[in-house]
Amino acid sequence: MxxxxxxxxxxxxxxxxxxxxxxxxxxxxxxxxxxxxxxxxxxxxxxxxxxxxxxxxxxxxxxxxxxxxxxxxxxxxxxxxxxxxxxxxxxxxxxxxxxxxxxxxxxxxxxxxxxxxxxxxxxxxxxxxxxxxxxxxxxxxxxxxxxxxPFVPVYHRALAQSLNREGPIVVVNIGGVSNITYIDGLDTLIACDTGPGNALLDDFMFRQMHQPFDTAGKFAALGKPDEAWIAQALKLPFFSVPPPKSLDRNDFAGLKLGAVAPADGAATLTAFTAAAIARVVPLLPKRPKSWIICGGGASNLTLLRMLRERLAPATVEPAEALGWAADxxxxxxxxxxxxxxxxxxxxxxxxxxxxxxxxxxxxxxxx
Ligand SMILES: Nc1ncnc2c1ncn2[C@@H]1O[C@H](COP(=O)(O)OP(=O)(O)OP(=O)(O)O)[C@@H](O)[C@H]1O
Ligand SMILES: CC(=O)N[C@H]1[C@@H]2OC[C@@H](O2)[C@@H](O)[C@@H]1O[C@H](C)C(=O)O
Incomplete structure (x- = not known):
């Protein structure tokens, strides 16, 4: 019914x-x-x-x-x-x-x-x-x-079925925290939270710039990510645990950037979100062929660019491009x-x- x-x-x-x-x-x-x-x-x-x-x-x-x-x-x-x-x-x-x-x-x-x-x-x-x-x-x-x-995976699977696309496909939801659904054919559904989504960046923008978020990722686009800081942060035990795993919104709130120019801070936190998503790849059964990005983070163009750089040669598409209502x-x-x-x-x-x-x-x- x-x-x-x-x-x-x-x-x-x-x-x-x-x-x-x-x-x-x-x-x-x-x-x-x-x-x-x-x-x-x-x-x-x-x-x-x-x-x-x-x-x-x-x-x-x-x-x-x-x-x-x-x-x-x-x-x-x-x-x-x-x-x-x-x-x-x-x-x-x-x-x-x-x-x-x-x-x-x-x-x-x-x-x-x-x-x-x-x-x-x-x-x-x-x-x-x-x-x-x-x-x-x-x-x-x-x-x-x-x-x-995460609980959205069964719905991501229903959406992905309509695509008739060769797997593995990963649907990424970038909200406050990021989570992924890995779909390969009818039988394989794997999911987990991957790390920060927008929450760290939102909190940083709020403190530094009195703005609720970095619209379209324009501010982060002006800065340079601190790759050494990101590599260090990725050493936290959470990132090497295989799926399934989940997070509290504030699990990474203790990570401090130190004294950095605001645009560099925003760039670093944006790149951290992208790097944490890419970090899940070796924990999955196969390398995904395509990544579909939804949630508010799909509107952050700097984040999309950083994801493309880190996930190449796989394709990275915002869900809107497939006609899905990302938000x-x-x-x-x-x-x-x-x-x-x-x-x-x-x-x-x-x-x-x-x-x-x-x-x-x-x-x-x-x-
Ligand atoms: N135009 C935009 N440019 C950049 N970032 C945006 C834009 N619109 C929304 N966002 C980001 O997306 C966030 C909201 O995302 P979303 O609504 O998916 O989160 P949520 O549903 O609260 O999170 P969760 O998936 O963690 O439950 C905003 O806080 C902001 O960081
Ligand atoms: C406990 C909780 O509310 N977790 C959220 C949060 O936001 C994103 C990520 O962390 C995900 O695990 C979950 O939300 C989505 C909707 C889910 O359950 O799939």
């Missing part, structure tokens, strides 16, 4: 809520609907930044001490507003949507402690939008000993995952998250 699913994603970049409609049976994509975006206000962003700082002390995924309660309410309200604006703009009634896939906002990810925390009140959201809401996608995986991330892919993915969850299909596999057996997941909150 085909379902109309609305996916909602608030990623580690803390930039806003992505919304996308998709029609799917959880296996194939029948049709893409429209997509939308509701940016966080400056106030909401700073609240989320504080929530991330406080969340490091959490030991239970349901606890909301201190500012986390307020941050959770802000996340829920922003998502309810995002859905209301989206359905009004596209004249869609709640009855037309079978399920909402609500990722929430990750504030802490510590799979080694069997802990991953996404804030957002699914029941309050379901009541506000009058649609059943699936949430807590990562919980069952982490409880079973998996990494709890909506994660939201579509959580709509797709909600449809899979409704049908009890696996969301994660031993080779995508390290879970012992293929695992379904998600919990439904009804209005």
């Amino acid at each position: 085909m379902l109309t699913a609305l996916g909602l994603m608030s990623g580690t970049s803390l930039d806003g809520v992505d919304v996308a409609l998709i029609e799917t049976d959880g296996r194939q994509i029948k049709a893409f609907g429209p997509s939308g975006y509701r940016p966080y206000t400056e106030g909401e962003r700073s609240l989320l930044r504080q929530a991330l700082t406080e969340a490091v002390h959490l030991s239970q995924r349901d606890a909301r001490p201190g500012i986390l309660r307020q941050a959770e309410q802000a996340v829920t309200t922003a998502h309810a507003e995002a859905v209301a604006a989206f359905t009004a703009q596209h004249r869609i009634s709640p009855q037309e949507i079978d399920i909402v896939g609500f990722h929430g906002q990750t504030v802490l990810h510590r799979p080694e402690r069997r802990l991953t925390v996404q804030i957002g009140d699914a029941l309050a959201l379901a009541k506000a939008i009058h649609i059943p809401v699936m949430h807590d996608f990562r919980a069952a995986d982490v409880e079973a000993g998996g990494q709890g991330a 909506a892919i994660e939201a579509q993915a959580f709509g797709f995952l909600a449809a899979r969850g409704m049908k009890g299909l696996p969301l994660s596999y031993p080779a995508t998250t390290g879970v012992p057996i293929p695992m379904t997941g998600g919990i439904i909150a009804r209005p």
Whole structure:
């Protein structure tokens, strides 16, 4: 049975809520609907930044001490507003949507402690939008000993199937953190986080230039990467661990650049993201033939250039070039995952998250 699913994603970049409609049976994509975006206000962003700082002390995924309660309410309200604006703009009634896939906002990810925390009140959201809401996608995986991330690989596989292209293909999502899905034919699906995405660069741009990000990578294009710094950073144990593996947004926040010219700093952090993605190649079964880049990082032209340099002779294409809606892919993915969850299909596999057996997941909150 085909379902109309609305996916909602608030990623580690803390930039806003992505919304996308998709029609799917959880296996194939029948049709893409429209997509939308509701940016966080400056106030909401700073609240989320504080929530991330406080969340490091959490030991239970349901606890909301201190500012986390307020941050959770802000996340829920922003998502309810995002859905209301989206359905009004596209004249869609709640009855037309079978399920909402609500990722929430990750504030802490510590799979080694069997802990991953996404804030957002699914029941309050379901009541506000009058649609059943699936949430807590990562919980069952982490409880079973998996990494709890990445979860978009099953959706990347569905997208890649429509390409009819010779593998191996890698789909890269460059959000706050970067993650890859390696697809070779119908049977091979391998995934992991690779290292930083935009988060280190965004935080640097915020501190140094009072800008939320480096638009189109123009600032980094003015600088020169410090290759010795990058080589040193790549010696961290995470980079030599084979997939599956995952990261918390702030796992590399302790890396310091020292006193560098701002443009050189931006160039170094951009090149670090590219180098960390390329570092995964020797950990994969075969050399990928083509790389498809999605997520906000696909809009960073300096990052794309650096990826091409480091991944040659493989091809590197932004997802938009294939007609995929690069910025909506994660939201579509959580709509797709909600449809899979409704049908009890696996969301994660031993080779995508390290879970012992293929695992379904998600919990439904009804209005
Ligand atoms: N025009 C642009 N030029 C350069 N970078 C951009 C542009 N637009 C977005 N970005 C980058 O992409 C980021 C947002 O990416 P995206 O929305 O994929 O992240 P996310 O969904 O929060 O992350 P995650 O995949 O980690 O959950 C921004 O913070 C910024 O760094
Ligand atoms: C715990 C968590 O929220 N992880 C995110 C984060 O952002 C990118 C990367 O790290 C990925 O592992 C994951 O998001 C995507 C949507 C995923 O689960 O596939």
